[in-house]
Amino acid sequence: MKTVQDYIRTIPDFPHEGIMFRDVTTLFSDPRGFRIAIDQLLAPYAGQDIDKVVGLEARGFILGGAIAHQLGKGFIPIRKKGKLPGKTIEQAYTLEYGQAVMEIHEDALQPGEKVLMVDDLLATGGTAEAGIKLIERMGAQVTGCAFVIDLPDLGGRARLEKMGMAVHVLCAFDGD
Numbered sequence: 005m006k007t008v009q010d011y012i013r014t015i016p017d018f019p020h021e022g023i024m025f026r027d028v029t030t031l032f033s034d035p036r037g038f039r040i041a042i043d044q045l046l047a048p049y050a051g052q053d054i055d056k057v058v059g060l061e062a063r064g065f066i067l068g069g070a071i072a073h074q075l076g077k078g079f080i081p082i083r084k085k086g087k088l089p090g091k092t093i094e095q096a097y098t099l100e101y102g103q104a105v106m107e108i109h110e111d112a113l114q115p116g117e118k119v120l121m122v123d124d125l126l127a128t129g130g131t132a133e134a135g136i137k138l139i140e141r142m143g144a145q146v147t148g149c150a151f152v153i154d155l156p157d158l159g160g161r162a163r164l165e166k167m168g169m170a171v172h173v174l175c176a177f178d179g180d
Contacts, residue, residue, distance in 0.1 A: 009175035011037030026153050026177055028063060028124045042070045044174050045150045054147060055117040056080050060135050064123035071122055080112045082135045093141060097134035106134045115143030126151040129160030148172060
């Protein structure tokens with residue numbers, strides 16, 4: 005029986021030499037693989053008190069939308085700066101190669117709402133931390149963080165757990 009990891013393609017030297025890129029598009033394009041991933045991502049949260057599912061740009065939209073549908077909950081995108089049409093709040097964060105800014109609509113979440121945050125990959129945890137900070141600044145509570153892939157050597161999971169987050173991942177790849 006195939007695991008989620010079996011559906012993920014590795015592309016060496018992308019986006020630059022020395023990087024082993026973990027490509028989830030092969031997981032998404034396979035109906036069985038995609039169903040396995042969605043079922044396994046949402047399993048720990050089925051029946052829990054969750055109000056919204058938040059997906060981080062961009063592959064988190066695909067996963068988060070499917071999970072929100074299965075849980076019967078609303079979906080909220082957190083996007084790169086300048087991509088949302090309404091009034092937003094923003095959160096800057098650091099990447100290996102510089103700075104970036106994420107945004108959420110200022111009326112997307114209500115104080116006290118319980119939120120599941122979803123993305124495809126957990127590397128250094130910078131993007132996820134920015135998402136958590138946005139959610140918490142709105143007065144909502146992150147009840148879980150779910151990812152398809154963890155790159156444990158980059159420390160993202162430890163970073164989020166140090167923030168008090170419950171982290172759920174489907175598979176891990178050693179190295180960059």
